Amino acid sequence: MSDQLKHECGIALVRLRKPLEYYQEKYGTWQYGIQKLCLLMEKQHNRGQEGAGAASIKIDQQPGTKYIHRHRSNGNQPIKDVFDSIYGDLATVRATNPEKFEDAKWAKENVPFAGEVYLGHLRYGTFGRNSIDFVHPVKRENNWRSRNLVLAGNFNLTNVDELFNLLVSLGQSPSDYTDTVTILEKVGHYLDEENQLKFRQYKNEGYSSQAISPLIEENLDVQKVLASASRDWDGGYAIAGMFGHGDSFVMRDPWGIRPAYYYQDDEIVVVASERPVIQTALNVRAKDIKEIEPGNGVIIRKNGDVSEVPVRVPQKRRSCSFERIYFSRGSDKDIYLERKKLGQLLTPAILDSIDHDIANSVFSFIPNTAETAFYGMMEGVRNHLQEDKMRKIHDLNGEWTEEKLQEIISVEPRVEKIAVKDVKLRTFISGDEGRDDLVGHVYDVTYGIVRNDVDNLVIIDDSIVRGTTLKKSILRILDRLHPKKIVVVSSAPQIRYPDCYGIDMTRMGDFCAFNAAIALLKERNMAHIIDEVYQKCKAQENLPKEEVMNYVTEIYKPFTPEEISDKISEQLTPDDMHAEVKIVFQSVDNLHAACPENNGDWYFTGDYPTPGGNKVVNTSFINYVEGNTRRAY
Template sequence: MSDAIKHECGLAFIRLRKPFSYYLQQYGTVMWGLNKLYLLMEKQHNRGQDGAGVASVKLNVEPGYPFLQRIRSSAHQPIADVFRQINQEVKELEKYQPDVMKHPGLMKGHISYLGELLLGHLRYGTQGKNNVEFCHPFIKRHTIPARNMALAGNFNLVNTDELFDLINIEPGEFQKQSDLAAMMEVIHHFVVKGDEQSPGEMDVLSALRKAVPLFDGGFTVGGLLGNGDSFIFRDAHGIRPAYYYISEDVIVAASERSAIRTVFNVGENEVKELMPGMGLIVKGNGEITIDKITEPKERKACSFERIYFSRGSDEKIYRERNALGYNLSPQILNAIDHDLKNTIFSFIPNTAEVAFYGLWKGLDDYLKQVKIQRILSWGRDISEDKLSEMINRKIRVEKIAIKDVKMRTFITEDVSRNEMVQHVYDITYGTVEKGVDTLVVIDDSIVRGTTLKESIVRMLARLEPKKIIIVSSAPQIRYPDCYGIDMSKLGDFVAFRAAIELMKETGKEDCLKELYEKCKELQRLGQLHTENVVQNVYKPFTTEQISDKIAELITPKGLNLPVQVIFQTIESLHKSCPTNTGDWYFTGNYPTPGGNRVVNKAFINYMEGKNVRGY
């Protein structure tokens, strides 16, 4: 993605099913669980780099000894920092007891995070600030062990105010800025209620069934209780991803299937998807339950997971990204008038690479058909030179764009900063025949268009092609997200700005005022959640008109060569990614009422000139 956006979070859960002495004997170390947690988090580091945290619960601890520990970091490399601190404790112990690693009982008693229950989290800050206090897991302390809780998740909620009201809590300044704080208060409220009614007989399933239906958002959440119970649950639409693996040694859950497969070296079918509305609950005695937490609704798993966010090492995701590129080939062939001889294809590094391979295959399949038809049309009028020339025709592929190391600049002056931004990407010179070749470059998505305009298009133009075509493997991003991705300001989207420009050009500016007044009226009536008013901004225009206007907006001033933008269609998106049909970014069809409220609030903010998030 050329325009960086903060997105998602990553969850890692491990429940050891055997004594630490077993792991020492079987795997050579009592640290096996913590080592696996580290790997599970590292294999998902793409999901969060603002912070990391780990919580641990020890089973069967003597009264008066610590049983719940939590460590967090917002350092430059937070995962490494967390585990460096954990391992430092081991090193300190080894100074006094050199062979301590051979004594599981001593290790458990002296190493704070050596617990049977482990919960790890990787954070991208979409809500709240990026300091360590906002890093998950959060913990709730209580004098009764079973009422102690650690909680972490991959989610956003859009009804935090209502949740605090529901349980009669006046949130503090910190709580107001964190949806996890609201979720924790609600879950803890029902956990405590249940424990009060049946002391010593904790019913986690019952507590979650009361709490989870109250949450409006997309979420995968993990929790640990002080009595040894633990859980993972997923929202009713399956918006955020969740996978698990169970063996005789361990119970594992994570945000990415491929991370579990790699870390535990297991097959695809051994890692299961936790289905929408379901929960995986492990009691302190090791009993496992997979049961319904909230009534499942229409599956709306996030399509952006498949386009960009999740690791492409998952075989299904790889195939789907490949298909996204393949299905774009007919549009691109039409755009270049099927002139493959004078067209060069490339991609924006690095996440668009797999879609590029799919596009390449689609074009190559077309070229093969052309070769077959041409050769057949010759009949007997054939020669070795003629045949050789035809067979050796290829799709022209070059690595045009090169992403340099992440550039940072101390310069604040706008003109100078723009000059620096131009050089985030570089180009390979000598690859394009000037004024003859068309240059087609695929990106996985186009959000703001800023990097395209200020860096990529400007740099590509230095090669002096006949034309530049920018291709997006995702459809036009038109609407904000409120389920875990930091895209909540309408004015940031180049597709929205294009629609606004078209409205101005066609004399429809009064429509914007009418839509604003409608949103304000819905807000006054407490009905902002009932419909997506912003869909009316796009209705007067075709997808092609908006694409053409986007091309204008991303073309630097003074550039004297044509620039075209081609987007994936909604139909092709669903064909390529059939199990992840959550497409609200592109269609505005939100799976929960909170989505409508957020998009309408974002429109109000835009019209009032407020540069703040919509939730």
């Protein structure tokens, strides 16, 4: 993606189902769980680079002994910082007790992070500040083990205001107005209630207070806690948590918006945001990894029992298609094939954009994440060319010469590495002074490949959101090659609406498709539609979210996708461009054909899976008209 967007966050949970001595004997180290957590987080580093954290729980530690450990970082290399701290703690203990350090039983009692349950998180901040206080895992502490809560998640809620007021109505005074604090306190409240209910039950049965604690730990109704806490949540989420006594869980939203996968065997249970991460970390097959079903939770009890249970009533599946287009690692077998299909399905539109002049066209991709879609695009071009060659040979009706045959079969698509990002240069681009000039040199181009004023240059990108990088940098860079025409192809459809479930896309004015539609309305004397939509949105401001309708779709209704694409091409073309510029977008129908199981498309269509989405898009439009740059939720 040439426009840098923040990814959804990533989660990793590891539960060892055997004593630490088992891993010491089989794998040569009791640090097996720490090592797997580190690998799971490193393999998901693409999901969050603003912060990272890891926590562990030691099960059945003696009173007075620390059993929850945590390290977090919001530095430039947060994963490295976290595990440097963890291994630094281990090195300190090893230095003072070298002869005991390798004893797994001794380590469990004396070494930080020598536990059975591990929770890791990678963060991109979409709500709240990026201070260390908002880096996951977050904690809610208590003197009773079963009331301690450690939580991390990949989530955004649209109704934090409602949930905050609910907490206040319960008598709480939440420490901050963010979805992280709100979720932590909601789960914590119902965890407290469940503990209190069990305490009264066992007290009435005559048990002593000391005897009650282990009974609560054995019989805590985790499913009930999660169902009660999440009853009013509106948004996308994959939330992982650990209770102080050793129960752990991962729960997924009812629409399946945010991803979560898990693997279990008799040694270990692992949960992560992406399937190939688990495959790599544990060297297991894709078929042995399960996707957590929408609305379900995977609960791992203190005794190691694992179950996937319903937490919320599942809704129509609307899994985020951006995960497939861009955010998730392309090493997943299904995602790889889907991205290739996205490129292949663009073939007819691409060929139309160059008047089917394959002989005088050069094909490439920017950035590297678009490479898989590029393979699919070229497969489609070659298939078309093959059919075209067969047709031309057939049309010869047997009256062919070697020269004519050679002329037909010699045409092949020209594939070149056109642009290479200069990573080192990017580190110097910080201040505003001279920034635009430096941005224009982030990519180096391969000179002499494109024939001046003869060749078309076709470049595929994952998606185009704002178009800022295209206009200020990429198009000018490509124009140095002096092509006749530059065709920029987006493997995603036009992004028209804000996301409110995890991606940092909240302001209407940031979207080049929206700006194009607004410009067309003004040019064609239809600006009254802007005011009409504004008035309809304002009229809904104080309605419950369940009654709000998305009226922003009316901004786009007068225009075809092609009209908006043409306007985007015009608006993103720099004034000093030599080449003609054409921008081609994927269609929504093609997106669904390529990613049939992950059809969440609200940022393209405005069809939000939850009521809160309609409220967010209307608020975003109101903010745009009123010149307000605040978040829409």
